[in-house]
Amino acid sequence: MSNIYNEMLDFAKQNIAPYTDAVDADAKYPVDSFAAIKKEKLTGLLVPKEYGGMGLNIEDHAQTVLAFASSCATTALCYMMHNVATNCIATHGSEEMKNELLPKIANGEILLALAYSESGTGTHFYLPEIKVTRTDDGLIMNGRKSFVTSALYADYYLLDSNSPDGEGLDNWIVPASEGVTFQESSWNGLGMRGNASMPMVLENVKISEKNRVGEATTAGEQIFNTVAPFFILGLSAVYTGVALNASNTIIDYSMNRKYSDESALCNIPTVQNHISEVYTKSTAAKHFTLAAAKSALNGDEDAMVQIISARVNASQAAVEVCTKAMKIGGGTAYAKRIIIERLLRDAFAAQIMAPSTDVLSIWLGKALTNQPIP
Numbered sequence: 001m002s003n004i005y006n007e008m009l010d011f012a013k014q015n016i017a018p019y020t021d022a023v024d025a026d027a028k029y030p031v032d033s034f035a036a037i038k039k040e041k042l043t044g045l046l047v048p049k050e051y052g053g054m055g056l057n058i059e060d061h062a063q064t065v066l067a068f069a070s071s072c073a074t075t076a077l078c079y080m081m082h083n084v085a086t087n088c089i090a091t092h093g094s095e096e097m098k099n100e101l102l103p104k105i106a107n108g109e110i111l112l113a114l115a116y117s118e119s120g121t122g123t124h125f126y127l128p129e130i131k132v133t134r135t136d137d138g139l140i141m142n143g144r145k146s147f148v149t150s151a152l153y154a155d156y157y158l159l160d161s162n163s164p165d166g167e168g169l170d171n172w173i174v175p176a177s178e179g180v181t182f183q184e185s186s187w188n189g190l191g192m193r194g195n196a197s198m199p200m201v202l203e204n205v206k207i208s209e210k211n212r213v214g215e216a217t218t219a220g221e222q223i224f225n226t227v228a229p230f231f232i233l234g235l236s237a238v239y240t241g242v243a244l245n246a247s248n249t250i251i252d253y254s255m256n257r258k259y260s261d262e263s264a265l266c267n268i269p270t271v272q273n274h275i276s277e278v279y280t281k282s283t284a285a286k287h288f289t290l291a292a293a294k295s296a297l298n299g300d301e302d303a304m305v306q307i308i309s310a311r312v313n314a315s316q317a318a319v320e321v322c323t324k325a326m327k328i329g330g331g332t333a334y335a336k337r338i339i340i341e342r343l344l345r346d347a348f349a350a351q352i353m354a355p356s357t358d359v360l361s362i363w364l365g366k367a368l369t370n371q372p373i374p
């Protein structure tokens with residue numbers, strides 16, 4: 001394993017963990033964590049060195065997101081999406097787009113977000129209804145995206161639409177400019193409370209050809225080949241981090257929770273069984289996620305299958321580990337005196353974020369039996 005995981009665990013303990021309680025309690029976007037991330041120029045993790053970035057790869061992405069999620073799932077999710085959009089620009093953007101945006105991303109000046117979901121497309125990213133039309137005035141964009149994490153806080157949004165130039169989709173880099181509004185205060189999620197995942201409304205937004213990422217009508221391939229591996233693996237890392245946090249927290253708690261006879265919670269054999277289960281599931285999720293990342297880095301033929309499987313496993317592990325940890329934590333956990341209930345609320349997002357685990361399980365079953373997936 002590269003060293004970045006341990007380095008980022010330390011970074012997260014010092015710069016992200018202190019704000020996690022407030023992010024959840026006040027549904028506050030993790031501005032303080034992002035101030036530190038920008039200061040350390042970690043926004044440039046996937047920016048190639050020639051544009052001033054760290055020039056790191058998918059494995060480092062997974063390790064960093066995992067380390068951040070062990071302190072704060074919300075920060076890790078927002079950061080993960082920034083990395084996904086950055087990588088799409090670095091891989092498919094024009095030289096002009098790369099020269100304009102990548103040095104600023106590398107320098108911690110700008111943050112990116114993903115505006116893909118629409119209520120008419122649900123968990124399927126690849127069926128947008130958003131309209132881009134050619135007028136005498138240039139390209140005009142109209143429509144609504146339903147959940148945009150980091151809304152209001154990101155400087156640019158990677159957004160997919162039907163192409164005005166033929167069958168297929170386009171990816172666009174849209175700045176938070178005139179005509180772009182967000183339905184503020186609409187995010188009151190069960191978990192991931194500081195995410196700021198709100199609808200984005202685009203009303204006669206003028207965009208330029210220069211904002212298109214790659215060639216016209218090629219976004220479908222970009223989404224499948226470039227966005228999906230970093231995004232699905234990123235979700236695997238986020239929810240593995242949640243599971244690890246729950247496991248570590250409850251193991252500590254079980255040793256410190258003492259009864260009148262001086263025995264501890266962890267001395268009870270049933271609790272020992274439960275602890276064995278939460279540790280095994282969370283550690284297995286970590287190893288699977290990191291192995292899938294390594295496989296992607298190596299360009300293994302089955303890398304995408306591993307990534308999907310790791311993500312499905314991590315999502316189940318997060319919910320199961322947190323549920324079991326709630327049981328171990330007893331009334332104290334239920335009374336929210338330890339953080340497990342927050343982690344359980346965060347974990348529930350794992351199964352429904354697009355592509356959801358139900359959709360991914362179908363894809364996995366198809367891929368493993370040589371059937372085409374969308």
Ligand SMILES: Cc1cc2nc3c(=O)[nH]c(=O)nc-3n(C[C@H](O)[C@H](O)[C@H](O)COP(=O)(O)OP(=O)(O)OC[C@H]3O[C@@H](n4cnc5c(N)ncnc54)[C@H](O)[C@@H]3O)c2cc1C
Binds near residue numbers: 113117147192197
């Ligand atoms: C915390 C959070 C942050 C998010 N951030 C972003 C973001 O930054 N950018 C973005 O673009 N989106 C984001 N989303 C949106 C997310 O990725 C999904 O698009 C959204 O949650 C889908 O919700 P829905 O109600 O439309 O689901 P629906 O499509 O209505 O699905 C409901 C249920 O049916 C299942 N289902 C639907 N279709 C199928 C099928 N064909 N096969 C099997 N099962 C199916 C789903 O798995 C799900 O369990 C975010 C969501 C959350 C919760």
